[in-house]
Amino acid sequence: MPIKWISLIDGYFVVSTISISIYSYVLYVIIASKSKAVRSAFFYIFIVTGVFDIMGVIANEWVRNDVNICFGPSFEMISRLAAAMTGTNSLTHLFGSFLMTLNRFT
Structure with missing residues (x-):
């Protein structure tokens, strides 16, 4: 049974x-900026956390679509990696948010 790729596109996607x-x-605007204000530790933490947030959303989308339409055994390793990345990226987001909060109050 072929995968119906059009069924991947819904409101959440x-x-x-x-x-x-x-x-x-x-993130691109912050990275490309020449301003000294965005060269602080806060923005470096923001950029790293943002990259992991983006990877987390992509991994969550992959896992959600794998559950909905079942990609099958040919995509099993990618699905396992995406499932592992969801937890790792969530913890990285929490840790990055904690560091940004700590940086702002110190």
């Missing part, structure tokens, strides 16, 4: 794609 695009653009 559209919102995730728009969010990833905007977040990636914000």
Whole structure:
């Protein structure tokens, strides 16, 4: 039975794609900026946390779509990697948010 790729596109996928695009653009603007203000430790932590957030959203989308349409054994290793990345990226997000909070109050 072939995979119906059109069934991957739903409201959650559209919102995730728009969010990833905007977040990636914000990270690009921060990275490309020549301003001294964005060269602080806070923004370095923000960039690293943002990259892991984007990877986490992509991994969550993969796992969600794997559950919905079952990609099959040919995609098993990618699905396992994405499932492992969801937890790792969530912890990285929490740790990065903690570091940004700590940086702002010190």
